[in-house]
Amino acid sequence: MSFFSSLRQKAPFLERIAESFTPTMSRDERFRLQYKLPQEEYILDDTNTDVSFLSPYSSKFNDDKKMYANGKSVAYVFSGKLFLTPHFLVFKDAFDETSCVLILNISTVKRVERSPSQSYAFALLVTLYSGTQILVQFIGLRSRSEQFCEKLKEMLKHNIPNAKRLPEFVESCYSNFLIEKNVLRKHSIAAPKAGLGQHFKYPGQPDVAKEKAKLRLWFEYFKENGCNMAMIQNRTFQKLVRIGIPSRMRGEIWELCSGSMFLRFSNPGEYRKLLDDNRNKTSMAIDEIEKDLKRSLPEYSAYQTAEGIQRLRNVLTAYSWKNPDVGYCQAMNIVCAALLIYMTEEQAFWCLSNLCDIYAPGYYSKTMYGTLLDQRVFEAFVEEKMPVLNDYIVQHDIQLSVISLPWFLSLFYTSMPLEYAVRIMDIFFMNGPRTLFQVALAVLKVNGDDILQADDDGMFIAIVKHYFQTLHESAHPDSEDIKYRQITKFQELLVTAFKEFNVITEDMIVQQRNKYKKTIFENIETFVKKTQIRRMPKTFNLSETEMSNIYDVFYQSIETHKISLGTGSSNMTFEVFVQFLGKFCDWCKPCKSDDDPVYKKQKKNFLRKLFNNWDSAKLGELTINDVVLGLDKMVTPDMLELINYFFSLYDEDNDGQLQKDEVLQMSEGLLLLTTPWKTGKYVDLLTKKAIEDDIADEIVKESHPDQETVDKIELPAGVTIDEDKYKAQQSERYLKAASSFLQRCFEYARPLELDQQVDLLDLSDDEDKSEKDKEQQKKKFAAIVANAALDPTRPTVIDLATFRMVILADETYELFFTTTLRSSIHLEEGADSNGNNQVLKSMFDGIIADGRRVAAQVRRRVDSVATNRSRTESIDTANDQATTVSTATATTRGEDLDDFTADHPEEHEGLLQSSWLDIDEDGDEQHEPRQERKVETMAPSIQERQQDLIEFEA
């Protein structure tokens, strides 16, 4: 069997392996996560060492000292690896990585000295402020060891300012207090500040004697293994945590295990500063917090007092300022209220911070992606570990996450009585997020038999609810054995969770999260989009696809905003707005003219006007709704509406009239908008029509086709269009439109009443500009000079009616408001599509390639000749139209100007005057209102979707 086919067989297996080894975290990230170190820590160096500890208070201390002096090994020597980061020394034993873990903030180091060693090995004796000595014997190359020491020395030097703060900091730790009071016999010192529980009693009214006994165990542990900022965690530590931390000690151990103690140490004063800096500020999060303050563990007496409420308010508010992306999420109030029973405000603040970042990642985010993700992971675990139960749940259409979601989100606080929830919390902070999964699985396991009787969600919930309320009861009430009978349901739960489901590791959770992340994020994005689009204001001219495209491009443009994570501002700044519009609008696309300062200024001025007009809340930023409403106005098929809208852009004071400078601005806006046509980048309908006519004429002239052959006409491959000629014509036409616009504006402007006179632009401004943009400005200037009304001493205004008239007076500008502008906004193009540019750029090529359209023109000419000859108009007309329509439909390049064809004014007049022509038939394809308007204005008009009509040749 070939190597490849066997490989192919193994492929799924290999994929699975690859999946599980996908490096999702760097070594430093993993390291930080494992030891709960602050973000700025990274591994500077590591080395293999043997480490032994000498506590100054240890009962063995004196003996050890003697042994040490005799040159023998110290009692406990751990072999393992020592890591150095900018602020920490971390040691983990090589045996199983849990028998001895030392996390030592180097601020606690008082002295480091080379230790005499008889084995000629290189050794350091590290003395801490607490008096503990650590003997580090390096294993490996001497040079490497020296290198490590050099780095350590450097870090110690950098850390001197921090070390100075250490004494004050450790005074806030209860462990320090225990040592000082009981070992150093300092009876006068006051206990450090504590959580609310100190005054308001701890939940569950723990037995005093039991608490004291536990506290003593901790005291002994601290004496032996150090405490707070420099402590060894070994198996005894884990046991002490598992039997339940004494209430007074709990806050500090949570703080220590979660790593938030290090944050509190390295960010002194930040908590206060956050509160002070944001005093009296309001935010959405603050409103939401206020609503819930009295609803957080309301049965706990402290939260019926102003003091308790105030502490809760402070911590939640400070966190919402620290992490505005999360702000505030219901359930945080309950978790935080629980923390505050055991911790001071500042401790709780940092603990909450680490909890949200490391322990419950994304749980409380704006989209709650973490919660949804972990529910999916949990379901996967249930499926794997409890297949029978899982089958049953699926069969009965019970949604597991409906039941389990609150457990995870509120960390069991809303499910279990407080005294049990904090016990789970003890282990949670020590062992990490897997604790939640283990306990949740154990709840299902323990109640498995009952759950298998449940018919629906309701019964399922009732079973679990009852179980949580009876955790204090015996797990085996009917047992003969009294010892067995004494085991409570809660103890049983812990044993099941941490023995049976010990197989659930942190790595597994990380792996599973990676597996489901993509789907969950996609679901969230779809949901958010659906909801947002549903809640958008009513629009008149946008289709669903267009809304969806606007949504996609909007959020793609705002790079800082992550929809699925719910982070970052979702509003659009002016700079982003320009980019955004460039993706849809031809006249906003980045182009060569951007280098031209005059053009650049015009563009900026116009876009600013648009931006300010759309900015409904006057925030200086646009929301998705602003953008949708704005674009909706821009693409109205109603020409008059669009003209009105354009007028209102410049009529900022809303008085219905424009002053001279406003008119000038407006003409510049029009110049900008028409630039792509003026420069010949795109072709408008008038030009297109002219080209097609010319080609058709040429063909008719050269080949004299008759009706039979016309269907076979194909453009000769070699035919070229004098591109430059049409470009020049079009450009000329746009320039003329611009100049006659100004000319007419001032011609029809009426004098401003005297009291309304304002300081207007004088002519010198125009002359300045004309240097930069000679030709236009010259024409403009000529127009201005030609007009008597321009006398600067006689200010004039134009109103909307005049403006409308001026626009309609010019074929090019009228066309611009009828179709050109609208067709330059490509909302129907999806976010990922950029084919649009291509098509537009090769507009001229497109005409050459598209022989059929020209053929239709040719046919029309032939037909009309025939028509004249035979005088059998009506039949041919019908045929002809049918042909034209079908060719147009066949044109795939339909999204741009190609769909429309310009009519010459004479044709219209002829059309309207010909009484014998069946106008109704044409009217079918037209919109009624526009038909009327055409009659009204009698101006040349180009109709959307109106296909070429019959040519009337005299």
Add this chain to the structure above:
Amino acid sequence: MSKPVTSIKLVLLGEAAVGKSSIVLRFVSDDFSENKEPTIGAAFLTQRVNINDHTVKFEIWDTAGQERFASLAPMYYRNAQAALVVYDVTKPQSFIKARHWVKELHEQASKNIIIALVGNKVDIVDENEEERKVAREEAEKLAEEEGLLFFETSAKTGANINEVFMGIGEKIPLKGPEEEAQGSGLNVTDDQRVNLDSPGNADGPAGACSC
């Protein structure tokens, strides 16, 4: 002979702190507590009531109100036959949210879901009319446009609470042999009848069909 039992899955939706849980608490236990913990995810409660010889078992899903929980809501209104969309008559913002919910339910929930629009906390308004920020007429208009039942309630005083659930109970087609006979008399606007594809089927014991 035992009365026929109809199960109605009902979901409460609405902005945070408008009193959704309090409405349920009043209805289920005729109780009120000033500071209830916010609902995390959702709470589930049941209550049986008699409506015209029928027993209706309400299976109530009380959901969390905060905006970010909205993505979880479909989980709860899935298969629901009825929904209470609650707002606070003193908070205009909550009425805007209520509109959104109605829209979402019409788009996403079961076709024939019966929706009641509920303006809660009228006790505050009764004390001081100036506190009212959502006009009754405005809500009535929305209810009419969208085909909703409409109530103004106070979970605190209990005013109108039972009426909400009774109103819904009467709108839902009941099961049992008498249904044919009584149905038309009970429900005037029953033309667009509900299809019984909902999970309530599990509760419709065959025994109830004594024919």
